Amino acid sequence: MKKVLIVDDAAFVRFAMKKMLEKNGYEVVGEAPDGSTAILQYKELRPDFVTMDITMPGMNGIETLKEIKKFDPNAVIIMVSAMGHENFVKEAVLSGAVYFLVKPIKEENLIEVLSKIIES
């Protein structure tokens, strides 16, 4: 089973994504409400995927992405951003993010990204 770490400051979003993932046979090994927790959890849990909210208090998703990539350049991180925040996504993509999802997250979209990543 593929392991996923969910990073989002909103507990509701974490909860909803966890449900979607578990329904589709992914194992959610960790949930982090902020960037620094995410980095610690990544190092400890070594998930196959990370979903990363961009707008978070303290260390934002982009900074967290960079930190995780420093530790593990092969980390697969899916950035999650809200509609209308193109600029954040651009910044993330320019910082090395490859995958991203736009909120509100739909189950089919989330699963498509993950299965496409697994395929390649």
Added chain:
Amino acid sequence: MDSMLEMFIFETNQNLEQLEQITIQSEKNGAFSGEEINDIFRIMHTIKGSSAMMEALEVTALAHAIEDIFFYVREKKPEKLDCSTLTDLVLNAADFIKTEIDKMEAGEKADAIAADLIELTRSFLLQLKQTNGEPPEKTTLPVKQETIQESPKTVSSYIDLDEPVNVFQARVTYKDHCEMENIRAYTLINNLKGLVGELHYLPDNILEDDESANIIRKNGFNICFTTSKEYDEINVLLNRTIFLKELELDQLTDVAECSYWPKKEVLLKKVPPEKSIVKVEEREVSHPSMISVNVTKLDILMDLVGELVISEAMVTENPDLQGLDLDNFYKAARQLKKISNELQDGVMSIRMVPLSGTFQKMNRIVRDMSKKLNKQAELVLIGEETEVDKNVIEHISDPLMHLIRNSLDHGIELPEEREKAGKNPVGKITLEANNAGNEVIINIVDDGQGLNKERILKKAKENQLLYKNESDFTDKEIYSFIFSPGLSTNEKVTEFSGRGVGMDVVMKNINAVGGNIIVNSEPGKGSMITLKIPLTLAIITGMTIKVGQSRYTIPIMSIRESFKPSLDNILVDPNGNEMIMVRGKCYSIVRLHRIYHIAGAVTNFDEGIMIMVETEKTIIGLFADQLIGQQQIVVKPIPAYIKNISKTQGVTGCTLLGDGSISLILDVVGIVNRF
């Protein structure tokens, strides 16, 4: 309720509460600090995201509009910012969202239209931009553009290490609603890095202009490139594109066949991958790891602990053990008792919640009301960190709100009147909480005009509430009339209070949790209302007494003293009412055996015991056979089948005693009112 909805409601309500606090605080300070702006932005952002998932689209749109303002404020730091209007705007939005959430909680559809509010919000932002000398245009984040500028404006290309031989042209269309197609297109060409020779694409301004997303949505994203790879390989690669709806891939014989291939070939440098050296601030983030637990689970746990405490007593005090020499048994039993006590304390502490949330809500009430009533008032909160049981908090939130409203409406005078009376024009309301043994004391103090004794008495007379001579009433007794139904001395009914409904409800609510209200007032100086609330509803300290063969438990909070009465102090009036003199004062006596019709109980006063109990109204003596002892008891509701048969009077619940027998818990307030 669906667990997803439950979570959404819980988190959104928490966010709204925080939002309200931040906003009111910043209005008080007259400015939004950087941190506050960030927090509000983030809260709106979260609400926007979550509500969109729950398909509450009006909430999403409104949260988005507010988020836009704070985004602008955060990025541009405008000099002129109308804090008061912005606060109103944010609070109105919070109210709207709250109403919608409540609807969802009640199982209704969140279908109110927020168009007016959104319009207001947008025009505020527009005005804000104009007054700060900005042409009304789309705000953009400064994106690091170095990588783009290194390549020619219209085309990008990469150089493959192998000799490129094949030319491919592709058109990619993305699935509907995947959003940000332009950035997806950018990641697509980024993925081709290292595999292709020269690459050109249309539309060519994908990163610079977000409008290009619309063009891609309509016409697809066109790319043409040279590569050493074969068709199949490229086909597989491009088919891996996420959210791909359609791929048209053609092999061309020459780049000239491509309409957007530049005439003059430009050779380009390979785009150097951006080195990311970002210093991450080392900060101490201490997040106590928290989990949220459903309250019903805690209730069950509490119940079980209660059962455990009882069964432990049933074992250690078992009549079968009498007369036996059981040293080791008692040693082990003591250990068990110690652990079960610790367990009980532990479970209780889980249920304890600080009053700060409830207290903070009062800020909003004081703010809104003083604005509407043209009064000036400041709310001082003391002892917010005091903790009480979750169930208790739910019961005291409304009464507190009502008492604060009353203080502001009836107590605090208009600024002119205050100045005339030589007071600070800004009134002061203090909300103070502290722990006292097994109780929490909450004081609501205002420096307003105080209660008008004469008017209360007059009203009470009109309502036929006087139960003795007008001149015999003490101040305390007169003030306690304000909690009687239908008694409002305010001639003018205002939006907030004055209808006379409410204060009696306040009393009912506080009594329901076993609490007490005491009123003190000084004309012209102000009033103080004191609430005495038990720390928890589930386990209380009680005094168990015996009447005939029956046992009763009286909450220790209500007991003032108990003693063996001497017959000299007993008085009987001509109507046969019995009274007792205690230190020169006379109190009514209620014989418990009489009101519960118990045969075989002690009837002579000098053979039984008198227990003086106190309520906010008065003090009476309860006459019983004997005291059994003080102990922690677990309060259980009276089973429904008993409640339904007869209206149980003067009893709030029941409890199991150590020997397995049942004891009824006396409702002291009920007894005082009835007998």
